[in-house]
Amino acid sequence: MEIWDLHAHLSGVPGDTPEARLGHLLEYADRMGVGRLCVFMGMEWSYDPTPEKLREDNDQVLRAIRAYPERAFGFVYLNPRHTQASLDELNRCVRDGPMVGVKLWVAERCHSASLDPLVERARELGALIFQHTWIKITGNLPGESTPMDLVALAKRHPTANFVCGHSGGDWEMGLRAIRAHPNVHADLGGGDPAAGLTEMAVRELGVDRVLYGSDIGGRSFASQLAKVHGAELSAASKRAILGENLRRLLSPILNAKGVKT
Amino acid sequence: MNRRDFLAGTMTTALAASAMTPQARGRAAPKAGGPLVDVNVTLGQWPTRRLPLDSAERLARKLREHGVQQAWAGTFDGLLHKDLGTANARLAETCRRVGGGLFKARGSVDPTRPDWEDEVRRCVDVHRMRGIRLHPNYHGYRLDHPAMGALLKVAAAARLIVEIAVVMEDERMMHPLMRVEPVDTAPLPDLIRAVPGSRVVLLNALRTVRAKPLLELMATGSVWVEVSMIEGLGGIRAILDQVPRDRLLFGSHAPLFYFESAWLKLVESSLADRELESIRWKAVQALD
Ligand SMILES: [Zn+2]
Secondary structure, three states, X not given: OOEEXXXXXXXXXXXXXXXXXXXXXXXXXXXXXXXXXXXXXXOOOOOOOXXXXXXXHHHHHHHHHXXXXXOEEEEEEEXXXXXXXXXXXXXXXXXXXXXXXEEEOOOOOOOOHHHHHHHXXXXXXOOEEEEOOOOOOOOOOOOOOOHHHHHHHHHHOOOOOEEEHHHHOOHHHHHHHHOOOOOEEEEOOOOOOEOOHHHHHHHHHOHHHEEOOOOEOOEOXXXXXXXXXXXXXXXXXXXHHHHHHHHHHHHHHHHHOOOOO | OOHHHHHHHHHXXXXXXXXXXXXXXHHHOOOOOOOOEEEEEEEOOOOOOOOOOOOHHHHHHHHHHOOOOEEEEEEOHXXXXXXXXXXXXXXXXXXXXXXXXXXXXXXXXXXXXOOHHHHHHHHHHHOOOOEEEEOHHHHOOOOOOHHHXXXXXXXXXXXXXXXXXXXXXXXXXXXXXXXXXXXXXOOHHHHHHHOOOOOEEEEOOOOOOOHHHHHHHHHOOOEEEEOOOOOOOOHHHHHOOOOOHHHEEOOOOEOOEOHHHHHHHHHHOOOOHHHHHHXXXXXXXXHO
């Protein structure tokens, strides 16, 4: 079984170039038994990137994944506040390039109608759409989405595949929010390794909708892999979460691009 | 212990965990590494969630499977119960009854409550504890409270290790009625210097206590920290730039955290044999 990591970044990693940073990540991935990484966003992050900054971030990811085509897949970073620039990036990086997914972060809450053209194009291209979400008792950022926002978007696009980043952060709320929406999957990455998260995700969503991701850079492989290795779940469930589910979601677009899965 | 053996054993266990029965997993655990001491577990029930391993029996099994030979155990009742004496008595009883000597009880003390000195006396004289655990944020005081100095003196006189839990969970997802700030450790270095013989272990500290405040704590020579909240790629390796090897202990924060988180951190950072050995048990041996 090969572990596929849904959620990796070039930020917070040593190295002067994107390739060097990804190479560094892969050394650790090797040690931890992680086979493949989905990488998104550049070496320096921006909450509300300009079209120029989007291209720069995506160029860095392209450079990195071209150095390790068998090990890393790219998701294109978009900003719904720049519709045409985002559509152009989607076409450049996914239609004409090697990327297989979309990353949306905190520029705009994702229930907004401004996401519709981006989601529609991503769906046509077969790209998986990763939306950061969090429910913070300390208060969300102005453009930060909740899982409930994502559900509103997913209902408008029932045949697109979404990932609810961080399972909503406050996962006992987030998992409930997405429960009734089969095109929304749960990303386990990026929060503390709070025991019970993975068991609840499987109990409420079914094992097929639960995906291992680390948010590496900001987190460790150790704390995030522990959410699956340490869960009270069957061997088959752990294999599904650690790799098989993501492989199933990405296989159509990867195979269309000639990448063996 | 040989590092390759440890890594091989660890990875075998980690990666094949899914495919193994608990018994087989136990056999694969790295026993060759000598003792493993976990200074940060808690018994009882977390107030807002049932945890997969919140029975002492199940937690003991998990720890034993991974080669833990000693676990310093506080009680979740120590966070919110007013009658800490009874909470500590229950904890001591559980630690005697479950785990075959695995658990070493750490009673909760709040030095701002009436007659707290008797709580300490019972921990020492009645329950034979070697350490106590403080939850200043859940108990509503800051470390510059005058009672802290008094507590450190009493503890030093009784040769008690003082554990301070800096946080228990992510502030962003706390229950709305149970929100607390991380403990501010800034007053500690002066307090500790004023009480010779103090030995303080900070639990769950290394997310919020970094850089200068951490270096100042380390400079006292009387403060230890543990790995449970270290994050980032190869986090233990990075923290060893700030924390001397003999001040860094193994702590899992189980069962609130998956035990495997701390355990896999030992694998993720490429550590020298001496470093691993120190974190697993040698540093704590010097302390206990
Ligand atoms: Zn992320």
